[in-house]
Amino acid sequence: MSYALLIDAGNTRIKWALAAPGAALGDWHAQxxxxxxxxxxxPAALDAAARGMPIGRVLAANVAGPAVKDMLAGWLAAPQLGIDAQGVEWFASVAQRAGVRNAYRNPAQLGCDRFAAAIGAHALAPGKAIVVANCGTATTIDAITADGTFLGGMILPGLGLMATSLARNTAQLPQIKPGKLPEGFADNTDDAILTGCLAAQAGAIERAFALHRAAECIISGGAAPYVAPAVPVPHRHVDNIVMIGLHAALRCA
Structure with missing residues (x-):
């Protein structure tokens, strides 16, 4: 018996999870x-989490560039982890995988994190037209049909990027931190910035939901706790939708 190691290397953070054989999607032994x-x-955190149990397979999605990929590859080759190089796969967007057909004009051009998120959303809500919003450094909003076709989607600056852009490119607007959405119209500048940024995020999700005539929206990513309460359409907050998609892809391999 061995663990599966799932890695989501994004623009800001490297996330990982260990899944035991037969574990339900999102039921991690450690993360x-x-x-x-x-x-x-x-490497040390992973070694401690595995506690001597071997890691048999690795599926890693990397959108952080070749330097991060090389760094991760070096760490995965560390002798103390005991990972066979033949068991390491770098997840990529392809025409079809794990029940999801990639209808992007050039399937390989689709960010592998978006493809993994689509697989995860379809696995969690099979038979439903789904919008999946991953709210990280960038916010991606994608549409998956009930039969598992990834149609495409939207990319916009994430919540933090929107706020930072205002602070950097205006003379008198402050840098704000994400927080609770103010009620009604804001009566101070910090809340006005937050209200505007959250409304932009939620409005894009609402538009995608209506355009797709979706049955449900899945919201994930580091900014999801702030964005989700502002979204007026049926939705659920799911942690680590990219790694759930990686887990689903491994189970279907």
């Missing part, structure tokens, strides 16, 4: 997340 600046903590 962790490291900012890129603290990524050197990853």
């Amino acid at each position: 962790g997340a490291h900012l890129h600046a603290d990524a050197a903590d990853f």
Whole structure:
């Protein structure tokens, strides 16, 4: 018996999870997340979490560039982890996988995190027209049909990027931190920025939901706890939808 290791290397953080054989989607034996600046903590944290149980397969999605991929590959080859190089797969967007057909004009051009999120959303809600919103450094909003066709979607700056852009490119607007959506119209500048940024995120999700005539919306990502309460359409907050998609892809391999 051995664990499956799932890795989601995004623009801000490297997230990972260990799944035991037969585990339900999202039921991790252990998980962790490291900012890129603290990524050197990853091998020790993984070694401690595995507790001597072998890691048989690795599926890693990387959108953070070749340097991060090389760094991760070096760590996965560490002798103490005992991972066979033949068991390491770098997840990529293809024409079809795990019950999802990729209808992107050039399937390989689709970000592998978006494809994994689509697989995860379809696995959690089979037979439903779904919109999946992954609210991270960027916010991606994608549509999957009831029969598992990934139609495409939208990409916009994430909540933090929107707020930072206003702070950097205006003379008198402050940098704000995400927080609870103010009720009604904001009566101070910090809340006005937050209201505007959250309304933009929620409005894009609502538009995608209506355009797709979706039955449900799945919201994930680091900013999801702030964005989800502002979304007026039926939705659920799911942690780590990319890793759930990776897990589903491994189970179907």
